[in-house]
Amino acid sequence: MSESILTAPALAQAAMSPHHAFGETLRDAFIITRREVRDSLRDWRIVAPILILTLVFPWIMNFTTRVAIDFVEEYSATIIPIRLIPFGLMIVGFFPITFSLVIALETFVGEKERNSLEPLLGAPLTDASLYLGKLMAATALPLLASYIGIAAYLAWLFYTIQYAPDWIVLVQILLLTTMEALVMVTGAVVVSTHTTSVRAANLLASFIIIPMAFLLQAESVLLFWGNYAVLWYIIAALVTVDLIFIRMGIQTFNREEILAREVDEINPKRIVLRFIDQFRVEGKFSLRWIVFQNVPRILKSNRLPMLVTLAALVAIFCLGWWYAGRYPLPEEMMQPLRVQADFASSAPGADFAFMPQINTPSIFLHNARTLFLSTVLGIASFGTGALLLLMAPIGVVGFLTAALAQAGTNPLTFLVAFILPHGIFEIPAAVIATGLGLRLGATVISGARRGENSGFIGALADWIKVFVIVVLPLLLVAAFVEANITPQIVTFFFGR
Amino acid sequence: MDALIHAENLTKRFERHTAVANLNLQVHQGEVLAFLGPNGAGKTTTVRMLTSILRPTTGRASVAGYDVVRDARRVRAMVGHLTEFPGLYLRMNARDYLDFYGELYGMARPHRRARTDELLAQFGIADAGHRRLSEFSKGMRQKVALIRAMLNSPRVLFLDEPTSAMDPHSAKQVRDAVAQLRGRGHTVFLCTHNLFEAESLADRIAMIRRGALIALGTTQELKTRFLGAPLIEIQLAKRLEQPWSAFVEDGHVQEFGERYLRYRTETPQSTNPRLIHKLNAAGAEIVTVSETPQSLEQVYLKLVEEA
Known part of the structure; x- marks a missing residue:
């Protein structure tokens, strides 16, 4: 061995920059992809079916298409072949990409089973390099086969019936095929990093x-219906899902979990214990610690989602206002909005009988239930549902305020009288609850934050603590004000 | 001497199980440390933390001056790691496989090729370089994995059971390679169950059990500490006229007969010549003076059973 020991650190330094640039991440990812693609090409179990699906299946589909065309033309049903061919294109493209699922499912967990993962995890690679390398490797070969299959199908069609597709439909089919392959691969890689055996991955x-x-069924219906414009929305939705899965994959990629976990199991006892641990300090439950130390820390560390929520509310309020200018209400609908000084006394019964019966408990229960359910919705929608649910009424308030201004009512007076008194308490409560709900939903795709080991359970415990100790008391005060003080203020401003 | 591996209260917990607890350790440049312990003692977890594959739960560690958490990628670039299982890609040939890892470590193509040639030749498998790894025997696969670990000339080499699947000749090649690396100033962290290998290669021995370090020192230090002072035996040709107590202090005598004596001494360099001189002066005919062998295995078993 002629190597001097001094060359080792020099090599390492040369290979490393303080911040691993994106280019370097891609370079490393391509090294992994290249190796894996070559490996796949050496495996007849992957190559043989892909070849059959790429070359034989388009021929069968072409034959079927011609038979179908001959048959329907006997009855002058020319619309059917026009719709059948794009459907055939989609199917011919889809079949080879199903193999991407097989390859992707065993990327990490298959390597773990073969014990070849640890040396790879020990190499100086970023998580993103590893993840992207595997992702591209699983996608490249099936997708290439899919494009070749589509090309072969079109070539046969052109040769036999001189058919050339509309290029927009062709682009749509190619994009759909690519995005579907990516959705399957990104989803499968997430599965592969969170299971302990190929068998478990296949089950999932x-x-x-x-x-x-x-x-695929929905796309088939659209293709036969001929409403190709809707396909763009599906493509956009698939791109969104791809991005979510890629982010989820990189964020939840955890070398430790991949290597250390031996069995897939649901351990309710462990989950409950971990949850209970979130309410303990030094092994003991302490309300004092939760109220005076833990909750302030949670609020401080969740400033970002709360600021995002606040910014979204301001934005939707402005959007509502802008909409009122762009789409003003018809004149006949403006009259009821002309809130004048005699509003209160001219209202039926002068006691706001037109409004639903309101009291402190009903308002409190309604608001608490809404925020609770919006968080549940947020969990299922990666946090976005909670935010959207809160944005909707604020958008309406924005619209209404602008409409009131158009009707001649001072919007500031309206806001100060109708919203501000209880809003001082209610809006912060909603922002805090929604901000934490946003984070809770986000942990579903982002996993545990760096340095944390609790992830979703920790976020859930944080949400419960803040909801009980901060949000509910604020909502209670807001409900009391809304039931008892806001009407007085409204009367003060608008009554006689 | 600079510590190339420095662990301070290194702890790793999985859920409620503590795999490694408060490990304090320093391994210096050019040193071979044998890391011993029963199965499940925490050896692999320790190595995984030191090679920046697992994050410690608490405590800290640095390798070649880089923090294993903060500078994880630099650490991985600095070390070589022979894992417990070779973990090769069996559809590749040996050269392509090593080239793949060389590229991942950022080695330029001419350099990684030269290095691959050199190491394949050193381990006697140069002729098999173009054969698929699936055709390799277990020992040959182990050699390829070892070459992978040494490819980037790492300053610190972590070896987990490097000779476990090898025949005696191949095992000797590996031991020679480790000795050569030490001679060049590389640091080797050797996890093994082969106590002969540990004793013959290691400058110091660390023993771990249930995640805790239970012993650390040179082989001789450990033997002295845990088995007592060296046991010396003197055999005489004929019966001694005077009692043994006239020649050696009672406290040191372990066993005696008419023509033999076994005693312990922590200072054999001074005690033995003095005793032999007295025996000669008394006309005793000495046949042999020998140290009764005490093996590292005795130390290991004693520690593991006691703990």
Whole structure:
């Protein structure tokens, strides 16, 4: 060995920059992809079916198409072949990409089973390099086969019936095929990093296959219907899902979990214990610690989601206001909005009988229930549902305020009288609860934050603590004000 | 001497199980440390933390001056790691496989090729370089994995059971390679169950059990500490006229007969010549003076059983 020991650190330094640039991440990812693609090409179990699906299946589809065309033309049903061919294109493209699922499902967990993962994890690679490398490797070969299959199908069609597709439909089919392959691969890689055996990964694959089957059916209906414009929305939705899955994959990629976990199991006892631990300090439950130390820390560390929520509310309020200018209400609908000084006394019964019966408990329960349910919705929608649910009424308030201004009512007086008194308490409570709900939903795709080991359970515990100790008391005060003080203020401003 | 591996209260917990607890350790440049312990003692977890694959729960560690958490990628670039299982890609040939890892470590193509040639030749498998790894025997696969670990000339080499699947000749090649690396100033962290290998290669021995370090020192230090002072035996040709107590202090005598004596001494360099001189002066005919062998295995078993 002629190597001097001094060359080792020099090599390492040369290979490393203080911040691993994106280019370097891609370079490393390509090294992994290249190796894996070569490996796949050496495996006849992958190559043979892909070849059959790429070359034989388009020929069969071409034959079927011609028979179908001949048959329907006997009855002058020319619309059917026009719609059948794009459908055939989609199917010919889809079949080879199903192999991407097989390759992707075993990327990490397969390597773990073969014990080849640890040396790879020990190499100086970023998580993103590893993840992207595997992602591209699983996608490249099936997608290439898919494009070749589509090209072969079109070539046969052109040769036999001189058919050339509309280029927009062709682009749509190619994009759909690519995005579907990516959705399957990104989903499968997430599965692969969170299971302990290829068998378990295959079992979980139904969570990918079944939605894809539904999607394919929907696309088929659209293609036969001929409403190709809707396909763009599906492409956009698939791109969104791809991005979410890629982010989820990188964020939840955890070398430790991949290597250390030996069995897939649900351990309710452990989950409950971990949850209970979130309410303990030094092994003991302490309300004092939660109220005076833990909750302030949670609020401080969740400033970002709360600021995002606040910014979204301001934005939607402005959007509502802008909409009122762009789409003003018809004149006949403006009259009721002309809130004048005699509003209160001219209202039926002068006691706001037109409004629903309001009292402190009903308002409190309504608001608490809404924020609770919006958080549940947020969990299922990666946090976005909670935010959207809160944005909707604020958008309406923005619209209404602008409409009032158009009707001649001072919007500031309206806001000060109707919203501000209880809003001082209610809006912060909603922002805090929604901000934490946003984070809770986000942990579903981002996993545990760096340095944390609690992830979703920690976020859930944080949400409960803040909801009980901060949000509910604020809502209670807001409900009392709304039931008892706001009407007085409204009367003060608008009554006689 | 600079510590190339420095662990301070290094702890790793999985859920409620503590795999490694408060490990304090320093390994210096050019040193071979044998890391011993029963199965499940925490050896692999320790190595995974030191190679920046696992994050410590608490405590800190640095390798070649880089923090294993903060500078994880630099640490991985600095070390070589022979994992417990070779973990090769069996559809590749040996050269392509090593080239793949060389590229991941940022080595330029001419350099990684030269290095691959050199190491394949050193381990006697140069002729098999173009054969698929699936055709390799277990020992040959282990050699390829070892070459992978040494490819980037790492300053610190972590070896987990490097000779476990090898025949005696191949095992000797590996031991020679480790000795050569030490001679060049590389640091080797050797996890092994082969106590002969540990004793013959290591400058110091660390023993771990249930995640805790239970012993650390040179082989001789450990033997002295845990088995007592060296046991010396003197055999005489004929019966001694005077009692043994006339020649050696009672406290040191372990066993005696008419023509033999076994005693312990912590200072054999001074005690033995003095005793032999007295025996000669008394006309005793000495046949042999020998140290009764005490093996590292005895130390290991004693520690593991006691703990």
